[in-house]
Amino acid sequence: xxxxxxxxxxxxxxxxxxxxxxxxxxxxxxxxxxxxxxxxxxxxxxxxxxxxxxxxxxxxxxxxxxxxxxxxxxxxxxxxxxxxxxxxxxxxxxxxxxxxxxxxxxxxxxxxxxxxxxxxxxxxx
Numbered sequence: 331x332x333x334x335x336x337x338x339x340x341x342x343x344x345x346x347x348x349x350x351x352x353x354x355x356x357x358x359x360x361x362x363x364x365x366x367x368x369x370x371x372x373x374x375x376x377x378x379x380x381x382x383x384x385x386x387x388x389x390x391x392x393x394x395x396x397x398x399x400x401x402x403x404x405x406x407x408x409x410x411x412x413x414x415x416x417x418x419x420x421x422x423x424x425x426x427x428x429x430x431x432x433x434x435x436x437x438x439x440x441x442x443x444x445x446x447x448x449x450x451x452x453x454x455x
Contacts, residue, residue: 355421359424362428363413363416363417366413366431366435367413369435370406370409370410370413370435370438373406373438373439373442374406376442377399377402377442377445380442380445380446380449381399383449384448384449387448387449391448394448395445395448398441398444398445398448399445401441402438402441402442402445405434405437405438405441406438408434408437408438409431409434409435409437409438412427412430412431412434413431415427416428416430416431
């Protein structure tokens with residue numbers, strides 16, 4: 331009887347370890363991916379609003395805004411690409427891929443804030 335329980339316990343831990351190693355956290359992964367897709371979509375929508383507000387910019391300010399917009403688009407493609415690769419990641423590479431996506435999203439957020447700063451009124455000392 332004791333051997334049966336030991337065998338069952340070992341089988342349980344082996345199986346649960348197998349699930350953890352080979353996709354047992356699929357729900358958490360999918361949730362993270364969906365949240366990140368929402369974050370990307372929200373940034374894109376906010377960018378559309380920024381672009382509408384950027385029409386009054388003139389000369390050098392317009393050129394700087396457009397250059398930062400180009401950089402934003404590049405960073406957006408990088409973040410979206412990393413997210414796509416994360417969807418295909420194995421359990422061994424998923425955490426590293428997630429860290430890469432997070433870094434790309436932080437970089438994208440910083441670039442968005444830089445774009446937003448172009449539209450804030452200049453402070454007069």
